[in-house]
Amino acid sequence: MVYDAFVLLSFGGPEKPDDVMPFLRNVVRGRGVPDERLAEVSEHYMHFGGVSPINQQCRDLLAAVEGEFATHGIGLPAYWGNRNWYPMLADTVAQMRDDGVENALGFATSAYGGYSSCKQYWEDIAAARKAVGPKAPLISKLRQFHDHPGFVEPHAEAVRAALGTLDPARRATTRIVFTAHSIPMSMARNAGPTGGRYTSQMEETARLVHARAGDDLGYDVVWQSRSGPPQVPWLEPDVNDHLEALAEKGVTDVVVSPIGFVSDHLEVIWDLDNEAKETADRLGLGYARAATPGVHPKFVSMVRELVQERLGDQPHTKLGTLPTWDVCPTNCCPPAKRPGAPE
Structure with a gap:
């Protein structure tokens, strides 16, 4: 072609x-x-x-x-x-x-x-x-x-930079929290022949970014920007609920890294720089939000x-083990039956 x-x-x-x-x-x-x-x-x-x-x-x-x-x-x-x-x-x-x-x-x-x-x-x-x-x-x-070094490495650099803004004396009680846009559970589970690509790829990206961030801190993958009727289950935990749980466990500081996104668009700056930051402040958590790749x-x-x-001029470059497709199977990843409004 x-x-x-x-x-x-x-x-x-x-x-x-x-x-x-x-x-x-x-x-x-x-x-x-x-x-x-x-x-x-x-x-x-x-x-x-x-x-x-x-x-x-x-x-x-x-x-x-x-x-x-x-x-x-x-x-x-x-x-x-x-x-x-x-x-x-x-x-x-x-x-x-x-x-x-x-x-x-x-x-x-x-x-x-x-x-x-x-x-x-x-x-x-x-x-x-x-x-x-x-x-x-x-x-x-x-x-x-999701596992290309040009996506993973900018996120890892941003995590390192965010960590550098927190109190090093509290490093032992600092945790990295990776976030991505939540989706309905029905959409996450019903992904056709390709399986739960969204969640499994997100987990792989988190692992790859964490490995390259140069720190041995623990990390979690959580979700943000949930929308739709409350009776429809979406991927959890929500980032704000997770910050509550971390504070109860004695975590003092968090780096929140939006690995689900390529730029600092409105859902990133509203959900993380406003709502999640307010949650962290209320809980007394030190808070640093890592940047997205943007035009890195x-x-x-x-x-x-x-x-x-x-x-045909460049080898296929990837850091992970999960498959990706140039053309996806026709019956993969159907939409949820009742998707909600955006946040």
Whole structure:
């Protein structure tokens, strides 16, 4: 296959207050979530002036990737399309068609398998191509990268940096807490022939990051950003509940590392820099939140390496043992029956 473009695939986010409710309605379309619930969630965005940082983070990443491509002689024009807010993927695919693109490589801003983190991007691509019509370019999604050194090592560096801000005299009672977006238990268990990819890959990433963080502290994998009706079980423990449990066990300080994410978007800064930080302060815990990869040079190089893998110019690079797929089985990772609203 000859590829003639690159497209960044992301979630999208509002960039002004008037965008917030239409954006949230896009996120939950087809789920019957009432506007009253969305109005509650919108307050998280209004806390930051109605602006989610994710779109600017995508612009920054795309610019960095374009520079990386130029440095390494990769002549692929770069595009960007979102699932839930402008630039919408269908509009991007239409522009690609008009520009004569026929076969593009897509990089999704999620490292893991699972429905929302992987399969839904395949569905986004299919829906966008259908909306554009028969001349829509093909888009081949690049593989999951939860164990790629370009993802693992920036997280490990960030953990080390966060540890350096805490009191070294209390190192013996410090713990590392890795977080990721919670999902419904039905989604976590019902992952088709590929098994529980999301949770198993998250555990592997935590192990790999911890091993490279250069410290013998204990660690845990917990969850954040739970949403939906309270009677629907989601992955637990929640990060705030876990901080309570750690304090009861005599832990004095925590480093919270959001390994489930590639950038400091709104769910990271709201759930961890606000809610979890407030919990830690109430409990008297020393608290440091590790950064996400963002535009770390190793992460940007990873995107280029994933492209070169598919072009046949780069070996398959991985640190873990779990499988990843260029093209997933058609019946893998079905959605939960009743997904909830975002937090």
